[in-house]
Amino acid sequence: MKINFLPEEIIKKILSDETIKNYSSIIKELIENSIDAKAKNISIYIDNYVNNFTVKDDGCGMSYKDAIISYLKSTTSKIKKEKDLLNINSIGFRGNALYCISNISIMEIITKSKNNKTGLKLIIEYGKLIKKIPYFCNTGSSFSINNIFFNTPNKKKFLLSNKEEYKKIKNEIYKLIIVNNKINFKFYHNNKLIFIFKKSSILDRISNIVLNKKILTYNKKYKDLKLKIFLFFSKNKKNKYIYVNNKFIKNNIYYKIINNYLLKYIKKKINYFFFININNKFINFNINSDKNKVIFKSNINIKKIIIIFLKLLINKNYFYNKKKINILYLKQKQEQKQEQKQEKKQELYSNKEINYINNFFFNLKKKKLKNLKLIIIM
Ligand SMILES: Nc1ncnc2c1ncn2[C@@H]1O[C@H](COP(=O)(O)OP(=O)(O)OP(=O)(O)O)[C@@H](O)[C@H]1O
């Protein structure tokens, strides 16, 4: 991935003003970057007060050249031309998240790309690069964010209590975990492991998150459009999520249509995860700065399609078939076991080794040995 500065005419067309509003928006942006970097493992660390974070991944990492411009305004590897805005294949595209985060915090970036022998550590204080040193690490990236909003006390005032912010962070992480089911996720709070999600199916992820095993799935394909719904009963009204091309979206009209329709025919408290998948050419995500709104091309009447889909679902009476739920569940478990067997951890160096080597270089530097490159080759 090569990072470019976006040309002025594209910058004008991208909505990217208020990207960072609270802690959860920072975590969301960092995880999205790790997903775009094709990470297989993502670990999230949050401190006791919920205001220092680290997101670590084993994705593609960045070259030196890319890393030192990654936090600047309008720098991205995800789009180049105006035309790319109409066919976005990544979650990010504005080249704005790291710029906004680095301006309101102290950000430490550790990164190494596959083609580099050593990595790089950068420290950026409120938008200014203050340290840049070679760093020995595995391929991938780690972003640590500290002192958030210290230079913007007005924003800090609008934060909720630690407990509420923590809840919001977890919710934001869950939204991403559900749909990125091929990635292993670990989440630590105050050095305590809170959860691990191993690579599994979306169904398994949902059932683990909503703690409900009786989930029904129903799917249908209409030409270029794939629809899938996971339904379950629950007293909690909050578990209603819609995704378009694996990105969580906010659209009150779609939620209303689905809620009303399901309530009309199934007179129980019903929750759902609804997935719409369509070729990126037919949608536009450049609608708001949160990247959580989407519009469909005018010839796709998505509301009508959703209603037809729900009608079919209700007609099938699929909902009450308990046998089917159990079969689905067993099949899912078998798949999961097979995947776990295949999975081999391929970390190149252990943390102990990394610490040892970094200390080694640190001591060498102290002795004023200049030719660091030569030593690395040794
Ligand atoms: N974890 C990561 N691994 C590898 N490269 C990364 C990572 N995080 C950021 N980058 C690089 O830094 C660039 C800038 O990131 P940033 O999040 O600011 O912008 P973006 O993801 O392109 O767009 P958006 O502002 O919509 O998120 C990315 O385009 C990507 O090339």
Ligand SMILES: [Mg+2]
């Ligand atoms: Mg991004």
